[in-house]
Amino acid sequence: MSDTTGYSRLQIALHWSVALLVAYNYIFGEAAGEAFDQIIEGEGGAAPGTPLHIWVGLAVLALVVLRLVVRFAQGAPAAEAGLQGQLASWGHRLLYVLMLAVPAGGAVAWFGLNEEVGDIHGAAANALMILAGLHAVVALGHHFVLKDGILMRMLRAR
Numbered sequence: 669m670s671d672t673t674g675y676s677r678l679q680i681a682l683h684w685s686v687a688l689l690v691a692y693n694y695i696f697g698e699a700a701g702e703a704f705d706q707i708i709e710g711e712g713g714a715a716p717g718t719p720l721h722i723w724v725g726l727a728v729l730a731l732v733v734l735r736l737v738v739r740f741a742q743g744a745p746a747a748e749a750g751l752q753g754q755l756a757s758w759g760h761r762l763l764y765v766l767m768l769a770v771p772a773g774g775a776v777a778w779f780g781l782n783e784e785v786g787d788i789h790g791a792a793a794n795a796l797m798i799l800a801g802l803h804a805v806v807a808l809g810h811h812f813v814l815k816d817g818i819l820m821r822m823l824r825a826r
């Protein structure tokens with residue numbers, strides 16, 4: 669993997685589409701929870717269909733795998749030197765781990781009808797949202813306080 673001066677158009681498109689889809693699934697996760705409970709508890713009435721949450725989540729999983737392949741193929745900007753750069757790199761790595769683990773856990777819960785994994789999936793989704801929220805605040809801080817052009821790297825292709 670090589671260092672570059674910015675992200676490609678494809679990398680930027682993938683970053684923002686994954687961000688939108690993750691936010692959608694977090695905000696509208698409840699429908700999946702209700703359908704899941706209905707299936708597990710075998711409540712009467714019509715069996716619930718597959719909630720959009722499942723399809724959106726599987727799309728996130730596929731897009732994140734694609735994103736990692738593209739990152740290895742096209743490279744990414746090098747982290748800043750020092751502690752701040754180290755924190756950014758590890759923060760991004762942890763985001764990738766959670767972006768894979770959250771939908772993968774959801775899939776194990778849904779297809780394996782496993783309630784414990786379902787609970788872990790919900791907790792991991794909370795952790796992902798907290799970290800992504802922090803990440804967004806840091807990115808906006810770079811733009812409006814430090815005015816160092818880091819946010820523009822994810823808006824304008826190299």
Ligand code: HEM
Binds near residue numbers: 697698725770774776
């Ligand atoms: C980025 C992707 C995803 C995010 C952010 C996410 C987020 C969430 C959240 C916040 C909940 C808790 C909702 C509630 O009960 O109030 C939830 C529940 C659930 N999600 Fe996801 N999810 C994602 C992907 C997936 C995928 C790919 C699947 C299955 C293929 C899935 C299956 C489920 C199931 C079965 C539940 C109910 C779990 C339970 O009630 O114990 N999710 N999800």
Ligand code: HEM
Binds near residue numbers: 686688818819822
């Ligand atoms: C308003 C929300 C967001 C803003 C303003 C934002 C901004 C940015 C910026 C400016 C970068 C480039 C950082 C750099 O070059 O050093 C970046 C990278 C990244 N963002 Fe976001 N982001 C947001 C939401 C998200 C969300 C929701 C996720 C994950 C679910 C996410 C995951 C990542 C990851 C993993 C990277 C590292 C990319 C790489 O180098 O491979 N971001 N983001």
